[in-house]
Amino acid sequence: MGKRILSMFITVAMMAMLFAACQADTPAAGAGDSSAPVELTAVFSINPEVVIENNPIFAIIEEKLNIKLIVEAPPQSGYGERVRMMVATGDMPDLLHYGADIFATQWAEEGLLLDVTELIANYPNLSANVTMEQFGDCIFLPDGRIYGVPRPNSYDKWGFLINKKWLDNLGLEPPRTIDEFIEVCRAFTFDDPTGTGAVTFGASLHGNQTSLDSGIWHLQNDFLSMAFNISSWHHGMPDVDGSAQLRPLKSGYADYMQLVRALYEEGIIDREFVTHSANENQEKFAMQRVGIIGASEGNYIPNIIERFGLELDDYIFMPPLVRSLEDRPQYAMPPSCWMAYYVNANTTPERQDAALRLLDFANSEEGFVLLQMGIQGVHYNSYDIVNRTVDRAPEQLAARERATSNNFAMANAFEGRPPLQGGATPEQIAKWQVEAGFADSVTTKVYFGFTKMLDRIGVEFPDEVMTLNSLEVRYITGEVQLPALLDYISNTYAPRTAAIAQELADFMAANPARFVD
Amino acid sequence: MSDISIPPAMHKNTPRKPRTRILRSKGDYALEGFCVIFVGIFAVCCLIPFLYVFFVSFMSYNEYLANPLRIFPREFVLQAYRQIWGYDLFRSGYRVTLIITVGGTALSVFLLTISAYPLSKPHLKGRKFVMGMILFTMFFNGGMIPNFILIRNLGIHNTLWALILPGCISAFHLILMKNFVRITVSESLEEAAKIDGANDLRILFSVVVPLLKPAIATMIVFNAVHYWNNYFSAMLYVSSRRLWPLMLVLRELVVEDTSMVSPVSQMLTAESRSHPFTLRMAAIVITILPILAIYPFMQRYFVKGISLGSVKE
Numbered sequence: 001m002g003k004r005i006l007s008m009f010i011t012v013a014m015m016a017m018l019f020a021a022c023q024a025d026t027p028a029a030g031a032g033d034s035s036a037p038v039e040l041t042a043v044f045s046i047n048p049e050v051v052i053e054n055n056p057i058f059a060i061i062e063e064k065l066n067i068k069l070i071v072e073a074p075p076q077s078g079y080g081e082r083v084r085m086m087v088a089t090g091d092m093p094d095l096l097h098y099g100a101d102i103f104a105t106q107w108a109e110e111g112l113l114l115d116v117t118e119l120i121a122n123y124p125n126l127s128a129n130v131t132m133e134q135f136g137d138c139i140f141l142p143d144g145r146i147y148g149v150p151r152p153n154s155y156d157k158w159g160f161l162i163n164k165k166w167l168d169n170l171g172l173e174p175p176r177t178i179d180e181f182i183e184v185c186r187a188f189t190f191d192d193p194t195g196t197g198a199v200t201f202g203a204s205l206h207g208n209q210t211s212l213d214s215g216i217w218h219l220q221n222d223f224l225s226m227a228f229n230i231s232s233w234h235h236g237m238p239d240v241d242g243s244a245q246l247r248p249l250k251s252g253y254a255d256y257m258q259l260v261r262a263l264y265e266e267g268i269i270d271r272e273f274v275t276h277s278a279n280e281n282q283e284k285f286a287m288q289r290v291g292i293i294g295a296s297e298g299n300y301i302p303n304i305i306e307r308f309g310l311e312l313d314d315y316i317f318m319p320p321l322v323r324s325l326e327d328r329p330q331y332a333m334p335p336s337c338w339m340a341y342y343v344n345a346n347t348t349p350e351r352q353d354a355a356l357r358l359l360d361f362a363n364s365e366e367g368f369v370l371l372q373m374g375i376q377g378v379h380y381n382s383y384d385i386v387n388r389t390v391d392r393a394p395e396q397l398a399a400r401e402r403a404t405s406n407n408f409a410m411a412n413a414f415e416g417r418p419p420l421q422g423g424a425t426p427e428q429i430a431k432w433q434v435e436a437g438f439a440d441s442v443t444t445k446v447y448f449g450f451t452k453m454l455d456r457i458g459v460e461f462p463d464e465v466m467t468l469n470s471l472e473v474r475y476i477t478g479e480v481q482l483p484a485l486l487d488y489i490s491n492t493y494a495p496r497t498a499a500i501a502q503e504l505a506d507f508m509a510a511n512p513a514r515f516v517d
Numbered sequence: 518m519s520d521i522s523i524p525p526a527m528h529k530n531t532p533r534k535p536r537t538r539i540l541r542s543k544g545d546y547a548l549e550g551f552c553v554i555f556v557g558i559f560a561v562c563c564l565i566p567f568l569y570v571f572f573v574s575f576m577s578y579n580e581y582l583a584n585p586l587r588i589f590p591r592e593f594v595l596q597a598y599r600q601i602w603g604y605d606l607f608r609s610g611y612r613v614t615l616i617i618t619v620g621g622t623a624l625s626v627f628l629l630t631i632s633a634y635p636l637s638k639p640h641l642k643g644r645k646f647v648m649g650m651i652l653f654t655m656f657f658n659g660g661m662i663p664n665f666i667l668i669r670n671l672g673i674h675n676t677l678w679a680l681i682l683p684g685c686i687s688a689f690h691l692i693l694m695k696n697f698v699r700i701t702v703s704e705s706l707e708e709a710a711k712i713d714g715a716n717d718l719r720i721l722f723s724v725v726v727p728l729l730k731p732a733i734a735t736m737i738v739f740n741a742v743h744y745w746n747n748y749f750s751a752m753l754y755v756s757s758r759r760l761w762p763l764m765l766v767l768r769e770l771v772v773e774d775t776s777m778v779s780p781v782s783q784m785l786t787a788e789s790r791s792h793p794f795t796l797r798m799a800a801i802v803i804t805i806l807p808i809l810a811i812y813p814f815m816q817r818y819f820v821k822g823i824s825l826g827s828v829k830e
Contacts, residue, residue, distance in 0.1 A: 309578070
């Protein structure tokens with residue numbers, strides 16, 4: 001009997017605990033008076049290290065802007081689906097962080113996104129820190145209106161990182177031309193650059209299937225493809241004669257494909273690149289399995305050398321390759337944005353204003369430093385915005401990672417430059433200044449605008465895109481021959497996409513690329 | 518002590534029945550040897566990934582990079598585990614997962630039992646219709662967005678109920694349970710209980726449930742594993758990170774794809790949220806350890822579950 005009573009008591013207690021634990025968090029009722037902060041619901045893509053509850057940065061925002069942020073941060077691994085579902089079910093928040101893609105275009109068409117074209121002028125930091133070229137990322141419709149505030153990012157300049165120790169062991173110089181690159185790749189693959197007999201490859205490319213691109217295209221491969229005037233994901237890069245062409249119709253397309261196939265066939269690049277996920281090529285580089293990978297000039301030290309614990313002096317950053325020494329290397333310089341922020345068109349004017357005030361603050365110097373670096377004295381000792389260097393202790397950095405991150409900061413560049421440049425230590429910065437400075441001095445920067453009309457190719461011609469993607473990969477791996485690939489492009493792909501190609505040509509004629517040495 | 522029990526001393530002296538020796542040919546031995554070797558290799562193949570994950574989690578990241586195929590670390594380090602325990606979401610994830618696993622499993626088994634019992638009665642009016650409706654849900658459902666709207670309108674969005682209720686009763690489990698009740702519980706037993714004055718509830722809890730112990734144990738295992746591994750409900754129905762279950766936290770650490778359409782954004786986000794391989798392996802070990810620990814004790818019920826209700830009288 002006693003056991004039964006005890007058992008019943010435990011069951012009841014368990015159920016009570018379960019009910020108590022399952023209750024929804026009821027938000028505190030607003031004060032209702034005019035001095036009460038404006039409650040702003042927002043959905044942001046924030047990495048899981050940042051603690052949302054009682055976040056000190058939110059508290060400062062509330063104090064400074066009188067805005068109480070109610071942030072939802074869905075899992076980044078399913079962020080896109082979650083946001084699309086919220087919008088589809090009518091649960092759109094006041095402020096939304098999302099990519100400037102075909103779904104955003106659809107939301108703009110449906111009148112869900114606030115048209116900020118005229119409003120931008122009222123928020124001086126927005127127009128100062130986000131260029132009109134960057135705002136072009138949020139022009140979705142033919143009416144030319146702006147439907148969001150892009151998250152500005154600094155320009156990426158894609159060159160390559162090479163293992164200097166291997167070069168020294170084999171008595172080689174860093175390559176500058178495609179022919180030299182092939183020779184270095186051969187030596188790295190067949191001449192035992194480590195001296196241990198380990199299996200090595202010359203280079204690793206990166207592959208990433210997107211709605212428009214097969215697994216052989218990636219920005220990290222631009223150090224190779226820019227010799228053929230092809231920037232993997234930026235289709236506004238002009239052809240050799242200055243014309244605007246879809247990538248498969250560019251004059252250097254066939255030559256580039258033949259080059260990659262030859263490298264693949266000879267086995268002097270890592271053949272697994274077609275299926276690489278996010279950082280596999282970088283891991284292989286760090287594992288000393290490949291000697292060359294694509295790298296961005298602005299962050300190769302923190303993102304590769306520091307992250308993988310590599311020796312600083314064992315690696316060199318080099319500018320993109322050229323076909324002949326008479327050519328100048330080229331950096332593709334499209335305006336760079338990291339998604340965008342959209343204000344709900346159907347929320348109250350007060351909340352719309354609060355959302356734009358928040359973005360304006362984030363693009364001011366004060367807001368940029370607060371959101372990127374954290375709170376002075378707590379998360380860092382001092383920050384030099386001119387040289388983009390910071391003085392902070394490891395424990396301050398750990399505290400900063402719980403409070404904010406570059407995922408959370410609403411501007412990833414201030415006046416076109418990232419929050420930290422070159423590295424964290426004086427040695428890293430000195431090395432970066434030499435290598436990046438040299439690469440900059442020999443390279444032509446090609447500036448061009450967003451080519452949004454190309455997003456429609458993946459939506460309007462999915463079968464053609466998939467077929468082309470498949471043929472490209474199968475050509476590289478040797479399953480089909482070049483005539484089959486080129487036939488498909490000229491007889492099927494080009495005629496079907498001709499209207500969009502013409503739109504591209506018209507856009508580029510109206511907004512020509514600028515070349516800066 | 519009953520009259521027919523054998524005293525120990527007598528039992529000891531009882532002559533044993535001689536064992537029948539089966540004559541085996543060399544071929545039989547060869548076949549047996551081959552089977553042992555084959556199954557042994559297969560077992561090793563199954564075990565190696567577990568060992569790899571386990572041992573890599575104790576490696577330093579530099580040692581992993583130096584030789585990613587190494588299974589045994591040169592030096593055991595707890596760096597990855599320290600990092601994981603410093604991670605707030607891991608601790609809250611554990612709490613949430615324990616609550617939904619225990620609470621969800623208890624509720625699920627309770628509901629399965631009280632639903633399966635009446636549905637096993639052939640004389641129940643409308644039984645076929647109800648079973649038809651239940652079967653229908655095995656083949657068709659409303660889809661993701663209607664489900665989301667349903668959860669929101671029920672007022673359980675962003676609560677633990679949203680993680681417990683959607684998967685609480687599986688049509689498949691209900692059919693298994695119903696068949697098991699029908700096979701196990703005889704009419705005469707229930708009639709005897711009725712004659713003794715028991716009502717339906719009394720019969721269910723005092724007569725039927727004790728007979729269903731194997732089926733209940735199987736359902737506990739099935740549901741516990743389901744709730745432990747489930748992350749998708751949280752991705753859809755929960756907006757507060759404090760309600761993320763462990764598996765969703767693990768997914769955030771392990772999966773680098775951010776499912777953004779813009780490739781540049783995807784690359785930038787992936788770069789900023791990439792975690793060392795050793796850390797990911799430590800997260801996997803911590804996550805699977807509890808279910809791995811109880812699995813050997815419940816394994817026989819899993820095996821039983823496969824044939825549960827499959828015999829039709």
